[in-house]
Amino acid sequence: MAKQVQAKLTKREQGWTVERDKLHGVEEAITAVKANARAKFDESVEISVNLGVDPRHADQQVRGVVNLPSGTGRDVRVAVFARANKASEATAAGADVVGAEDLVERIQGGFLEFDRVIATPDMMALVGRLGKVLGPRGLMPNPKVGTVTPNVAQAVKDAKGGAVEFRVEKAGIVHAGIGKVSFTDDALLANVRAMVDALSKAKPSGAKGQYIKKIALSSTMGPGVKVEPSTVAQA
Structure with a gap:
């Protein structure tokens, strides 16, 4: 044996x-x-x-x-898809990168230096173009976990805070x-x-x-x- x-x-x-x-x-x-x-x-x-x-x-x-x-205990890097006042609110709340079409182009070009993605509801049609990039990484915004929301400032603070x-x-x-x-x-x-x-x-x-x-x-x-x-x- x-x-x-x-x-x-x-x-x-x-x-x-x-x-x-x-x-x-x-x-x-x-x-x-x-x-x-x-x-x-x-x-x-x-x-x-x-x-x-x-x-x-x-x-x-x-x-x-x-x-x-x-x-x-981690420094969470947050990307936000928003325009106008909502973009300003996200930036003021501490988001690391904020944008719209320009951010889509950066991500399509290989930019992935973030840990959480947040979007306002009106931006989801745009964010949908990134499904094959964000989806497999578990980064696609979803209203069930509070990452698709009009209150981007609070979502950024939550992501940064734990x-x-x-x-x-x-x-x-x-x-x-x-x-x-x-x-x-x-x-x-x-x-x-x-x-x-x-x-x-x-x-x-x-x-x-x-x-x-x-x-x-x-x-x-x-x-x-x-x-x-x-x-x-x-x-």
């Missing part, structure tokens, strides 16, 4: 101090994620939530936006960044709870049985830490 060959652990993996298969309380999990973040930069903290949905069905889609109370979009993937999993390892435990806890609460409120009508099945936290270069879902609820 052939011997099983175990994968050799890297030096980073050898230094991890976490039981990978154990379910941790959410506060314990946050402590473990921070303790195992050994990179020489401020690693992002990410959450993965396995939902009891089948995204192939229209009535089991999960999509939305959540305003993380502690912010994301608004995170989420969307379930084919395997029924939602991934999102919820902060940095430099955040305090309490700040990360508040963000975890806000994210899970938003997912709970976004439960689709077609979801049957257990909805939030598994939760895991990790840092950019660290191990995944499994979380007992029942410990995430607000105290």
Whole structure:
């Protein structure tokens, strides 16, 4: 019988101090994620939530936006499609790039130095030309997540201040960044709870049985830490 060959652990993996298969309380999990973040930069903290949905069905889609109370720790670059007064409002609110036809041409020419795209409703016919560019990157403005709105100033402030979009993937999993390892435990806890609460409120009508099945936290270069879902609820 052939011997099983175990994968050799890297030096980073050898230094991890976490039981990978154990379910941790959410506060314990946050402590473990921070303790195992050994990179020489401020690693992002990410959450993965396995939902009891089948995204192939229209009535089991999960999509939305959540305003993380502690912010994301990221400098979010925002592009806005707007004209006249709305363009001025977006600029005043801190948008990184604002335009109309000129911005369409820049993006068609390869300009993609932004993380969020916001548009006023009247601009969507124009933005639609960029569907093949923005769509695959998850950047297409959508009224369901507040990125198609006449209130561009507030949308820009939200994006800059900690608004995170989420969307379930084919395997029924939602991934999102919820902060940095430099955040305090309490700040990360508040963000975890806000994210899970938003997912709970976004439960689709077609979801049957257990909805939030598994939760895991990790840092950019660290191990995944499994979380007992029942410990995430607000105290």
